[in-house]
Amino acid sequence: QEQLVESGGGVVQPGRSLKLSCAASGFSFSKYAMHWVRQAPGKGLEWVAVISFDGNNKYYSESAKGRFTISRDNSQDTLFLQVNTLREEDTAVYFCARDREDFGGRWFDPWGQGTLVTVSS
Amino acid sequence: DIQVTQSPSSLSASVGDRVTITCRASQSISTYLNWYQQKPGKAPKLLISAASRLQSGVPSRFSGSGSGTVFTLAISSLQPEDSANYYCQESSTNAWTFGQGTKVEI
Secondary structure, three states: OEEEEEEOOOOEEOOOOEEEEEEEEOOOHOEEEEEEEOOOOOOEEEEEEEEEEOOOOOOOOOOOOOOEEEEOOOOOOOOEEEEEEOHHHHOEEEEEEEEEEEEEEEEEEEEEEEEEEEOOO | OOOOOEEOOOEOOOOOOOOEEEEOOOOOOOEEEEEEOOOOOOOOOEEOOOOOEEEOOOOOOOOEEEEEEEEEEEOOOOHHHOOEEEEEEOOOOOOEEEEOEEEEEE
């Protein structure tokens, strides 16, 4: 079945960097745009970034611009999120999700189970 | 960016009740509005896309309506397993803004 599995989270000191991964299976990864969404503890969902199917187009939320980099390796069916100069407010569960689109709509499905990033000294 | 305002932030209802959740967009987004359900410790699950398209496998007691700036998620007969957080999401721009969420308690 279609599946996304995130990895790479953990406890990181402020100012350090981290690279998250999202492994896709069960569908043609290279045909879809992909997103990262995060959720701080006890808070709502916040969209972070999107990358086009071929990696040529990327968009970021205002809070992600400058420190976050989304990328993908279609030969490995894997999505990445590089986060630099981590701050305590980056503490969150990070989800990857597949973009789906047709006439009249665009949505995220499926989602991965998430990976927790804790920024703490 | 388009602002999305979801209400109420929480609600408590009984099994069998009909409940509705509303999302309002700051400008017209046609039908580019989705609804997700999230249970504690789990990933969000897509319930409804394009304002009113029920996803395969989602119980028919869930329904979505609206277009333009006002949208509604309705649960016609609340069940115990519907206890969760619900989020709307606009998808008309490259911002994919989520609503603040609604906690449904039973």
